[in-house]
Amino acid sequence: MDRIKAAVIGYGNIGVCAFDALKESGDMEVAGIVVKPKYLDKLQRELPDYPVVDSIDKLSKVDVALLCIPSVLVPEEAAKILQKGINTVDSYDIHGENLVNMVKRLDSIAKEKGSVSISGAGWDPGTDSMVRAIFEIMAPKGITYTNFGPGMSMGHTVEAKKTPGVKKALSLTVPKGLGFHKRLVYVELAGDARFDAVEKAIKENPYFKKDETHVIPVEDVDRLMDNGHGVLMERKGVAGKTHNQQMEYRLKITNPAVTAQVMVCAARAAMKQKPGSYVPLEIPLIDYLPGDRWEIINRLV
Missing domain, CATH: 3.30.360.10 (Dihydrodipicolinate Reductase; domain 2)
Known part of the structure; x- marks a missing residue:
């Protein structure tokens, strides 16, 4: 099976961790790194074995782009890349209506171009939203x-x-x-x-x-x-009618590393969805994981 080719857009804290996480993923590979022109020479010297460019158009083949950029830049950048028919994943962290409205705008572009967008794919609002949903399933x-x-x-x-x-x-x-x-x-x-x-x-x-x-x-x-x-x-x-159900979920993490890891898993999940724009909560958990469906079920259920 061909590996998923993922481009890293931006090479700050999250971008560096996304690069590392991709290299550790057996079913994915780094298609290239996209940075601003002023960073090109330095990064090309540091990473001679990988394409480092200033535009995603200069990469030969990209299945999905990881947008490791500030949240305020995500709406415009995601729209441009989805227009090219390339899937996108971002860790947009502005909660509530801002996120919902962006997902709605990107949905029409993605469906028109046959691409997939997953937004808010970090640990919050990403995986934390999944836990909130589990809490509500158990205690509506x-x-x-x-x-x-x-x-x-x-x-x-x-x-x-x-x-x-x-x-x-x-x-x-x-x-x-x-x-x-x-x-x-x-x-x-x-x-x-x-x-x-x-x-x-x-x-x-x-x-x-x-x-x-x-x-x-x-x-x-x-x-x-x-x-x-x-x-x-x-x-x-x-x-039901039984009160006093108490639940707790605690996390202590290195922020950019976990954010990037969730983005990489969401990139895998993006390849399994129909065209459109999603948040992590909407996607089956099993789609984030590599491997055979039945092996995963046997291991985790």
Whole structure:
């Protein structure tokens, strides 16, 4: 059976981990890496055995593209690649209506071009949404609380870095309990930037404005960096008419590694779906796994 040819779009924290995960997957291979022109020479020297290009059009054969880029760039990039008839997988992490509306827009493109898109394929909203669904299957009535952290939020860190006057940034998510969080944003200021202006801009950013946010100036952000993260999900609900069903799911992970691994498994699943746009919750779990159907069932059921 031919291996699935996957391109890595972007080579930051997630892109590097996606590259590693693909190399560890027996049924997949790296079709190439797509980066901005300014990174080409350096990466071509570092990875001489793999095609490194500045456009996916320069790769010979791509079945699926892993969009390892900031979430705000995903809608446009996914649409362009789906138009080429290439499947896409992203880890879009802006929850709620933003994700739903993007999936709806991409669905019409994917169906027209015979391609497949899977959006939000990280650990949250990706695999965490599957666990939330399992909780509701077991206890249809009740409340699920999702508590993130403590740990580095990649999406929030990217947004903080984009703030005018910020040289480097790190955004930590700290759980307060019952699904509430606060953000600790450590910033290294650029030049003569004013801290009060930077603080105001970060707190007004849609990524931060809904949560309690503390912006803290530091001399060296790199000394604080740690890609660890986690989640604690709790549900208390009702099964049938029986109350007090309590469930708990806890995760402690290295954020980009697990995000990338889920994306690689979603790339495999994308090859098994009908044309259209999906979120991970909609796809049969068995489609994410390599191997024979009956062997998987025998091992896991």
